Amino acid sequence: MVRDAAAEHDALARESGGGPSGPLELGGISDEYAARRSNLLARPLPVPPVLEPDSGPRPPIPLEDLVDAGVLTVSEPPPTFATSGGDVPLLSAKDVRLGRAPSRRGSGDAPGAVTVRSGDVLVAISADSSVRVCALDGVLLGPGIQLVRVDPARVDPRFLAGVLRAAVEAVGGGPIDLYQVGIPRVRLPAQRGYGAAFEQLTALEDACQRQRATVEQLVRNGFAGLSQGRLRPVHDAG
Structure with missing residues (x-):
């Protein structure tokens, strides 16, 4: 599902009290950060295809x-x-x-x-x-x-x-x-190999697009939480 990053941003701003009308209220921001981080880690990006140099363009x-x-x-x-x-x-x-x-x-x-x-x-x-x-x-x-x-x-x-x-x-x-x-x-068997690589690249691109809104909000929560004393780094985290 394609998520509406702008709508999600507005909803979070309303929930947190952010925006031009006043400072960001940070209640729950640590929970939001943790949830979004877990979401990203649970949905790793597809692995890009392994590609190597070729001999040059084909006729x-x-x-x-x-x-x-x-x-x-x-x-x-x-x-x-x-x-x-x-x-x-x-x-x-x-x-x-x-x-x-x-x-x-x-x-x-x-x-x-x-x-x-x-x-x-x-x-x-x-x-x-x-x-x-x-x-x-x-x-x-x-x-x-x-x-x-x-x-x-x-x-x-x-x-x-x-x-x-x-x-x-x-x-x-x-x-x-x-x-x-x-x-x-290109002969058909080789076409299929190229096709699989193209498909992997497309899957990677689609996954990045789907996660974009989550990443944007994760970064926003992280910056806000760190700067306002609601979050702190875990120095021994892997």
């Missing part, structure tokens, strides 16, 4: 050529596709960026409707772009998202998603033509 093939060869298909709902008025879960571009479940509803009978399959690669291109492999079946795709469907016997979707993400990030949120992205020529 790429444009994604467009893979589409022409029937290895991939690319689809996208129209910009005017309705994101209300139906009963089918619908992924918005923000849902893709946050890696969360569909937040809207739409109609599968609407003109231009695109239905997602598990394993499809979703590319949400905006100022805060994101590329993810979808694990859901039967949901609809909202505007602003391109869908790349692979033949899994020839392309690993996690590998493709990682390559596309690198290409999208290289343009810094600017426009990009997916059809012109160069896909390294």
Whole structure:
């Protein structure tokens, strides 16, 4: 679940009496610090993949050529596709960026409707772009998202998603033509190894985002408690 750091901060400020109206009241701050510290320690971050130097770039093939060869298909709902008025879960571009479940509803009978399959690669291109492999079946795709469907016997979707993400990030949120992205020529077994590494990196990033609010509040409690005499260092702590 994605937590709202700003809302949590405001709630704590109200509870503690902090903010512009007066000084921070520190009742319970030691308990809050201990609870948040325990929470973080109980949910360690995933281990990053072990990576080593490689021999250099592999000859790429444009994604467009893979589409022409029937290895991939690319689809996208129209910009005017309705994101209300139906009963089918619908992924918005923000849902893709946050890696969360569909937040809207739409109609599968609407003109231009695109239905997602598990394993499809979703590319949400905006100022805060994101590329993810979808694990859901039967949901609809909202505007602003391109869908790349692979033949899994020839392309690993996690590998493709990682390559596309690198290409999208290289343009810094600017426009990009997916059809012109160069896909390294890598055999399927090796693609799966690359795909697993990309997946580990994504899991690490997602875990960091989920813990961000907890870390922010932990640091705030620590600074306040130490400076106001409500907390003290344990010098022999491991």
